[in-house]
Every structure is written in structure tokens, then in C-alpha cells.
């Protein structure tokens with residue numbers, strides 16, 4: 158199948174944030190929020206500087222990037238083979254593999270497993286995929302409480318909020334806001350809790366310790382799954398992953414089908430790429446590997462499609478499935494830094510979200526996200542698996558335009574420009590008017606309908622001469 162005749166499957170509800178409006182409206186509101194801007198700018202500036210320093214220590218970083226991209230492309234080219242090998246290995250080591258075509262099927266499988274364990278509460282770790290499928294809501298509807306155990310995930314859960322960053326889900330909150338959330342929503346917390354980081358961490362530790370010790374079921378995501386050995390891996394910084402993975406009697410891991418690595422040896426590449434790109438560390442504090450079920454614990458692996466095979470079918474878009482969710486592209490994106498993660502209306506924000514979400518849901522369900530970029534290329538430069546996000550964005554814009562679902566401002570402005578430029582009699586006086594504005598020393602306001610474009614963008618100053626004038630002058634010399 159070619160990209161041209163590819164028709165995406167639109168699975169229901171791929172990680173849409175509650176009540177989210179299209180990106181232009183959400184972004185317009187977000188840029189006026191000074192606290193949000195301050196929180197984001199401070200955090201992304203710090204993370205960027207640290208990541209640059211960590212990456213510059215590695216002499217063969219570009220070769221590592223190429224190796225990471227090549228391994229992931231091999232996985233995507235032979236996904237069926239590697240998935241079956243993974244299933245074989247997990248099953249041979251006492252685990253059970255479940256296949257979920259979409260969010261509804263994944264939630265149904267997990268609810269049955271939780272019900273079979275008789276659990277009224279589950280603990281969770283590394284759960285972006287479960288946010289994609291709306292698992293917490295499905296569990297709540299069945300009377301099961303889901304407890305997030307990553308500190309930042311816990312903050313957004315207690316705040317009845319949504320993550321806005323892969324690595325720092327509460328990046329939009331400062332410590333005073335976090336203290337207020339804990340005082341308001343954390344059971345048993347000191348009403349005089351200060352906003353000191355150590356005190357906040359201690360409060361969450363005390364709260365979670367009981368949950369770890371009493372939980373019958375844990376639900377985890379996975380950073381990687383090794384087809385050769387059936388090994389699953391979680392990379393984290395707080396030790397909560399180790400607690401979740403080892404203590405409960407039933408462990409359910411939910412993983413997108415693209416998280417595979419063919420061989421154990423491939424981890425050597427990714428365990429260098431991921432920590433330096435995400436937390437800017439040479440190695441991360443906690444890396445947990447588990448291979449099959451251990452004595453006294455059941456292991457279930459839920460392999461989730463939910464739009465991924467449709468994404469794989471598009472040759473121009475499939476490289477988005479290389480993503481290892483390191484968040485480096487978010488931290489360098491000038492759009493993300495100004496509007497934050499919630500504006501994208503998806504659990505996958507930032508540049509990769511702008512290409513992944515429309516592909517998982519179908520462009521028609523997310524038509525404005527491919528336009529949420531300046532195409533500056535910073536995301537491509539930092540991506541540890543060399544995903545060419547800008548080219549992909551242009552490809553998705555073409556598809557949005559072909560479907561007639563691009564943002565209205567773009568449609569109106571581009572049609573008006575096409576009409577003006579189609580005739581020299583219309584274009585020449587338009588240019589003269591623009592140049593007159595330049596001579597007046599200001600950027601000329603454009604009349605409707607072109608004002609739909611310039612209401613949110615700076616119009617470049619027109620040159621003093623047109624190309625034709627320059628050419629005529631050159632000829633006369």
C-alpha cells in the first residue's frame with residue numbers, strides 16, 4: 158500500500174485530554190498564562206543545558222543515533238516476526254500474552270485480570286500507554302482505584318489534572334502549587350506541609366509506601382521489550398518501579414507493539430541514548446528488567462495496537478514509531494515552551510505528539526496538530542533515534558489540506574494568497590502596498606481575509622525592491 162492510498166484506522170479515544178479544544182484555541186489561552194510560561198521556560202531551559210552537556214561527553218553520539226534508528230527500523234520492518242518471538246519467549250517463561258487491537262479491548266482485558274485478582278486498588282508505574290487508553294477512567298468505572306506511583310504522575314492525579322510532559326508530567330506546576338495539591342488531596346498529609354522539595358517527596362513517600370505494601374495488582378508500562386529473551390524493561394528515577402514490579406502478586410504490563418528490540422545486545426545502544434536524552438544522566442538511577450513470571454507472581458503482557466499498524470502502513474509517517482519517549486524534542490521546541498503540553502489535547506504532547514497523535518487517531522480527528530510547529534528543525538537535531546519530525550509534519554499538513562481539514566486561518570490565507578499571486582495585475586499593487594508600509598517603518602496590517610494569517614504571526618518586512626525591479630536594474634547596468 159502506498160502512502161497516497163493509505164486510509165488510517167481511527168481508534169476511539171486515543172489519549173484525548175478531557176474537554177480539550179483544538180490546538181489553536183488551547184494555545185491562545187496558554188500563552189497568556191504567565192505562571193505557566195515561567196514554569197515551562199525555567200524547566201526546559203535547565204533540562205536543555207543539562208542534556209547538551211551529557212550528550213557532548215559521548216564522542217560517537219551520531220553513530221549511536223544512527224544505530225538506534227537502524228535497530229528501530231529493523232523492528233518496524235519485521236514487527237510481526239519479532240512480536241511472535243516475544244510472545245513465544247514470554248509464554249515459555251511462564252507469562253501470558255494478550256493482544257489488544259484498541260483501547261476498549263485493552264481495558265477489557267485488564268479489568269478481567271484485576272477482577273480475577275479480586276483487587277479494589279492497583280498501583281501503577283510508567284503508564285503513558287495506559288493514559289492513552291484511558292485505563293484509570295475504565296478502572297474507576299468498575300470501582301477500582303488506580304494509584305500513580307511516579308511522583309509527578311501522582312501530583313497530576315491528585316490535582317485532577319493531566320500530564321503535560323513525558324518525563325516531567327507536572328512540569329507546568331511549581332512547588333507551591335504542588336504543596337497546595339498535596340494539602341488538598343493527599344490523605345493523611347500534614348495540613349502545614351511546607352513547599353520544600355524534600356518535604357514534598359517525603360509526604361509522597363509515606364503515602365505510597367502503604368500502597369506498595371498492600372497492592373495485589375500492579376500495572377506497568379515498558380520502555381523496551383526484548384524479543385530474543387522475552388525480557389521487559391522499565392527505566393525510572395525514583396525506585397517506585399522496583400516496588401511495583403516486585404511486590405504485588407499480579408503484574409500486568411501494557412505496552413505499545415512498537416516498543417520492541419530484537420536482541421538483548423540492542424539495549425547497549427538504547428541504555429546510552431535514553432538517559433542522556435531524557436534526564437541528562439550518564440545512566441539512570443533504576444533500571445528494572447524482568448523475564449517471565451517469578452515464583453509467587455503472575456505476569457501478564459498486554460500488547461497494544463490502537464492505531465500503530467495503521468501508522469506503520471504509511472511509509473512517510475512510520476518513523477514516528479521509533480520514538481522512545483525521551484522528551485528531548487519537547488524541551489527544545491519553541492512552541493511547546495510557550496504553550497505547554499495540555500494545549501496539544503493528547504497524552505502525547507510536543508513535536509512528537511504533533512505527528513504521533515494525528516497518525517494514531519487519523520488526521521481528521523486531529524487536523525490542527527500538524528500545524529503546531531514552526532518547522533525550525535530543533536526536534537530532529539536532538540532526537541536520539543533521528544526522527545525527521547519536520548518532514549513528517551509537512552506530510553501530515555498535506556494530508557490535512559487534501560482532506561480539507563486544515564485550520565481555517567491557513568485555508569483562508571493560502572487561498573487568498575493564491576488568488577493574489579495568480580495575476581500580475583493583482584500581485585503588483587499588493588506588493589506596492591506592502592512596500593509603502595515598509596517605507597512608513599512598520600509592518601503593514603493585512604486586510605481580511607489575510608488578517609487571519611497575520612493575527613497570530615509577524616509578517617516579514619517586504620524587501621525594498623521586487624525581484625523584477627532588481628532584474629531590470631541589473632539589466633540596465
Ligand code: SF4
Pocket residue numbers: 434479480481482483484485486487509536539540541542543544
Ligand atoms: S521523537 Fe525523538 S526526541 Fe522526541 S520523544 Fe521521541 S525519541 Fe525523544
